[in-house]
Amino acid sequence: MDRRKIDIYLSTFLIIISAIILTDNNLVEGGAESNISSMFLPRFAACLIIIFSLTIAIQSLMKLTKHTEITANEIIPTEGLSGVFIYIGILITYWIAMLYLGFLISTPFIMIAVAVLLGGRRWGSIITMSIATSLIIFYGSKIFLRVYLPTWTL
Template identity: 60%
Template structure:
C-alpha cells in the first residue's frame, strides 16, 4: 500500500470534518458551559487538526506529484495482524486500569508502550513527553474545562 495516497485521503477527510466542527454552531446541546463557550475545546482541536492534516497532506501530495520513489517508511506492509492485536490489548488494559489506577499513573505507560510499538527509540524525548503530556492534559481539563479525570482509587 502507498502511504502517500492514504495520507492525502485521510487528511482531506479530517480537514472536511474539522471545517464542519468550526462552522456549525448546533453541534452541542446542553453540557457544561464555561467562560470560553461549550464548543471552545472542539474548535481548538479542529484548528490543530486542520493544521497538522494539511501539513501531512501537502507533503504527501508534493511527493506524489513529483513521482518521487517511495522510501521504506512510506510502504505499508499488510502481512500479519499482531501489531493490531497488541494495540487493542494495550487500550483494553488502559480502559480497565484507568478507573483504579487513575489517569496520571496509567497514561504515561500507555504512551511509552505505543511509542515503542511505533518504533520510537529516542528514549529521552519519549519519556519526557510521556510524563509531561498527561500532566498538562489533567491540569487543563480540570482547570479550564471542569472535567475531572479519574484518580487513584486503590
C-alpha cells in the same frame, strides 16, 4: 499499500470533519459550560487537526507530484494483524488501568507503549512528552473545562 496516498485521503477526511466542527453551531446543545465556552475545546482541537492534517497532506502531495521513489517506511505492510492486536491489547490495558491507577499515572505508560509500538526509539523525548502531555491534559481539563478525570483509587 502506499502511505502517501493514504495520508492524503485521511487528511482530507479529517479536514472536512474539522470544518464541520468549526462551522456547525448546533453542536453546542448539551455541552458542558465552562469559563471559556462549551465549544472552545472542540474548535481548538479542530484547528489543530486542520493544521497537522495540512502539514501531512502537503508533504505527501509534494512527494507524489515529484514522483519520488517510495522508501521502505512509506509502504504499509498489509499482511498479518499482530500490530492491530497489540494495539487493542494496549487499549484494553489502558481501560482497566484507568479504573485503578487513574488518568495521571496510567496515561504516560500507555503513551510510551504506543510510541514503542510505532517504532519510537528516543526514550528521553518519549518519556518527557508522555508525562508533559498527561499533566497538561489533566490539569487543563480540571481548571479550564471543569472536567475531572479519574484519579488513583488504590
